[in-house]
Amino acid sequence: xxxxxxxxxxxxxxxxxxxxxxxxxxxxxIRAALPRLKARGLEECVLFSTCNRxxxxxxxxxxxxxxxxxxxxxxxxxxxxxxxxxxxLFAFAGIKAVEHLFRVASGIDSMVIGxxxxxxxxxxxxxxxxxxxxxxxxxxxxxxxxxxxxxxxRTETLIGEGAISVSYAAVELAGKIFDDLSKKSALVIGAGxxxxxxxKYLRAKKIGKLLITNRTxxxxxxxxxxxxxxxxxxxxxxxxxxxxxxxxxxVESDKFILSAEEVKTICRQRHSGTLFIIxxxxxxxxxxxxxxxxxxxxxxxxxxxxxxxxNLHKREKEIPKxxxxxxxxxxxxxxxxxxxxxxxTIIALREIAEQIRREEVEKNINRFTTKDRELLDLLTTRIxxxxxxxxxxxxxNGQEESLTERxxxxxxxxxxxxxDPQTEERKDAH
Amino acid sequence: MWVYGKAFFAxxxxxxxxxSRLLVAVVLIHGIYxxxxxxxxxxxxxxxxxxxxxxxxxxxxxxxxxxxxxxxARETGYFILNIAFFFQLGSSLFIKDLLEVPEILRSNLFGLxxxxxxxxxxxxxxxxxxxxxxxxLYHEIKASKFGVIYxxxxxxxxxxKMSYTAVKLAFVLLGVAIVAGFVWLPKAFTDFSxxxxxxxxxxxxxxxxxxxxxxxxxxxxxxxKVMLLSISGFIITLFSLTFVNVFLSSFHKFY
Numbered sequence: 101x102x103x104x105x106x107x108x109x110x111x112x113x114x115x116x117x118x119x120x121x122x123x124x125x126x127x128x129x130i131r132a133a134l135p136r137l138k139a140r141g142l143e144e145c146v147l148f149s150t151c152n153r154x155x156x157x158x159x160x161x162x163x164x165x166x167x168x169x170x171x172x173x174x175x176x177x178x179x180x181x182x183x184x185x186x187x188x189l190f191a192f193a194g195i196k197a198v199e200h201l202f203r204v205a206s207g208i209d210s211m212v213i214g215x216x217x218x219x220x221x222x223x224x225x226x227x228x229x230x231x232x233x234x235x236x237x238x239x240x241x242x243x244x245x246x247x248x249x250x251x252x253x254r255t256e257t258l259i260g261e262g263a264i265s266v267s268y269a270a271v272e273l274a275g276k277i278f279d280d281l282s283k284k285s286a287l288v289i290g291a292g293x294x295x296x297x298x299x300k301y302l303r304a305k306k307i308g309k310l311l312i313t314n315r316t317x318x319x320x321x322x323x324x325x326x327x328x329x330x331x332x333x334x335x336x337x338x339x340x341x342x343x344x345x346x347x348x349x350x351v352e353s354d355k356f357i358l359s360a361e362e363v364k365t366i367c368r369q370r371h372s373g374t375l376f377i378i379x380x381x382x383x384x385x386x387x388x389x390x391x392x393x394x395x396x397x398x399x400x401x402x403x404x405x406x407x408x409x410x411n412l413h414k415r416e417k418e419i420p421k422x423x424x425x426x427x428x429x430x431x432x433x434x435x436x437x438x439x440x441x442x443x444x445t446i447i448a449l450r451e452i453a454e455q456i457r458r459e460e461v462e463k464n465i466n467r468f469t470t471k472d473r474e475l476l477d478l479l480t481t482r483i484x485x486x487x488x489x490x491x492x493x494x495x496x497n498g499q500e501e502s503l504t505e506r507x508x509x510x511x512x513x514x515x516x517x518x519x520d521p522q523t524e525e526r527k528d529a530h
Numbered sequence: 531m532w533v534y535g536k537a538f539f540a541x542x543x544x545x546x547x548x549x550s551r552l553l554v555a556v557v558l559i560h561g562i563y564x565x566x567x568x569x570x571x572x573x574x575x576x577x578x579x580x581x582x583x584x585x586x587x588x589x590x591x592x593x594x595x596x597x598x599x600x601x602x603a604r605e606t607g608y609f610i611l612n613i614a615f616f617f618q619l620g621s622s623l624f625i626k627d628l629l630e631v632p633e634i635l636r637s638n639l640f641g642l643x644x645x646x647x648x649x650x651x652x653x654x655x656x657x658x659x660x661x662x663x664x665x666x667l668y669h670e671i672k673a674s675k676f677g678v679i680y681x682x683x684x685x686x687x688x689x690x691k692m693s694y695t696a697v698k699l700a701f702v703l704l705g706v707a708i709v710a711g712f713v714w715l716p717k718a719f720t721d722f723s724x725x726x727x728x729x730x731x732x733x734x735x736x737x738x739x740x741x742x743x744x745x746x747x748x749x750x751x752x753x754x755k756v757m758l759l760s761i762s763g764f765i766i767t768l769f770s771l772t773f774v775n776v777f778l779s780s781f782h783k784f785y
Binding site: 276373 | 667671672674676680685686687688691751752753754755
């Protein structure tokens with residue numbers, strides 16, 4: 101049976117951001133688009149959209165010949181024909197479409213290799229389709245397999261390990277210096293985006309005390325609310341520096357906010373030894389000479405970028421392992437799909453009926469005379485064949501039915517008669 | 531040691547799986563060897579420097595096993611076992627079968643003295659190894675290098691804590707060894723002298739560790755400085771244990 105699945109979409113690999121954003125669908129837009137897409141002759145469809153990709157998965161008879169039409173639909177729904185060319189969309193059909201979904205779910209197709217958010221975004225896509233009712237037997241199985249790929253990749257490989265953003269790298273580094281962040285205090289100088297992101301990561305790592313200071317106190321207060329921290333007045337934060345273990349600075353300033361001399365004085369006043377300073381400011385906020393002070397670790401954007409690059413390199417080295425998982429899951433999916441074929445189902449049905457017939461005949465054979473035994477065999481075979489005749493004919497016919505209907509019919513028969521090895525009902529009935 | 535090295539540097543899965551079991555087996559064999567030696571020669575294997583070295587190697591390995599099962603510092607075995615290996619190498623090359631043991635070495639106080647000293651030295655060794663690992667990680671982080679040391683070792687604070695715990699233990703144990711020694715030595719040796727180089731060496735080490743502990747507790751000494759102190763203590767101890775024993779004349783040697 102040909103896999104009647106296709107996928108069209110746009111991603112960071114096929115188009116730049118200004119084109120991709122033309123095809124970005126909000127959840128509401130997806131809700132509105134799905135029924136219209138299905139009405140254009142698709143049996144099942146799932147659509148998801150992230151900042152780096154928009155993808156439509158469709159199931160239908162002769163779907164492989166409708167690729168161009170699917171692309172048109174995806175662009176047309178957003179009325180983006182003037183901005184997006186069909187050549188900026190990718191397309192896959194059959195098993196290639198399934199493989200593509202697995203690759204996306206694994207994170208190796210992401211802009212940042214090993215991106216952990218993508219799996220949740222795909223799940224959201226399927227949930228929207230379920231809500232509207234455009235998903236189906238085949239897409240469900242395909243997406244469940246993709247989630248399984250994502251899960252396996254994250255537990256069996258290191259593809260998602262190691263910080264790949266400067267802010268997160270800084271927090272990860274703190275974990276390599278301090279044993280228990282819940283007993284430590286951090287001061288965030290600045291209330292911009294980077295400061296906020298790092299403060300959030302620190303909070304997520306259960307930092308004991310989080311202090312925020314900023315030239316504009318209101319912004320410091322807003323950030324403090326968001327990250328559950330407390331505010332220090334900008335004019336007097338230096339007096340509190342001997343109380344903190346981590347200093348994060350991310351402000352715009354022409355001159356250093358902290359000189360090496362000041363840091364030396366703080367170190368003398370501090371009782372516990374190590375001080376970790378993260379300077380995310382450009383130009384730099386902290387005097388680089390601070391790096392030479394004993395038990396002080398100073399990291400600026402460049403040194404953190406080094407850590408990020410290293411982590412990215414490590415993730416790239418995990419790709420072969422991920423590919424292996426994808427290949428294994430793809431093979432399992434293909435096996436499942438092949439099992440849906442009508443022919444094996446009919447054979448299995450005949451075999452099971454014949455087996456029951458034979459067992460029952462053997463059990464009761466002694467009740468019959470030798471003369472009647474041949475007749476018994478003939479009679480029971482005829483009964484079984486007559487019972488199976490109509491179901492088998494109905495299974496074979498049904499070309500006029502939709503793929504989903506056919507698949508569901510096969511599935512029902514397999515389940516009712518316990519034809520799949522994992523089905524235990526048949527054994528129990530014996 | 532090779533298996534631990536493979537687990538640490540090459541991240542070999544099979545090495546990771548087998549390293550602990552192999553170490554337990556080696557330690558058991560070593561234990562049996564020490565037991566057989568004690569029975570065969572009718573004295574504990576603590577009478578010559580080389581017997582003491584093999585006992586030290588054994589103590590270090592056993593202590594490490596304890597650390598591996600109880601703490602998060604499971605990746606540090608390679609470094610600690612390196613030390614145990616060199617202790618054992620020194621012992622294996624030179625150990626002699628001493629059949630004639632002076633009567634003085636059969637006292638209970640001697641037993642306490644030697645046991646406390648051996649365990650104390652093992653603790654000093656382990657403290658120094660953690661000190662050394664601390665310094666390696668400290669310099670990697672300072673220099674923004676993120677190699678295998680950065681990836682595998684526990685955090686700086688943990689390493690410092692482990693080294694410090696070992697130092698405290700060493701200080702107590704050496705204290706016991708010294709007190710037992712002072713009670714037992716004048717009784718056992720007619721030529722006992724308070725100016726004996728080994729006595730002075732051990733006492734100096736003990737004072738150094740005591741000063742280190744005080745400096746850390748009340749002087750707020752932390753990090754690199756304390757770790758350097760711990761390593762210096764170990765080097766002085768090693769010097770006292772080998773150089774003094776081999777080259778200087780002392781009443782405190784028996785072969």
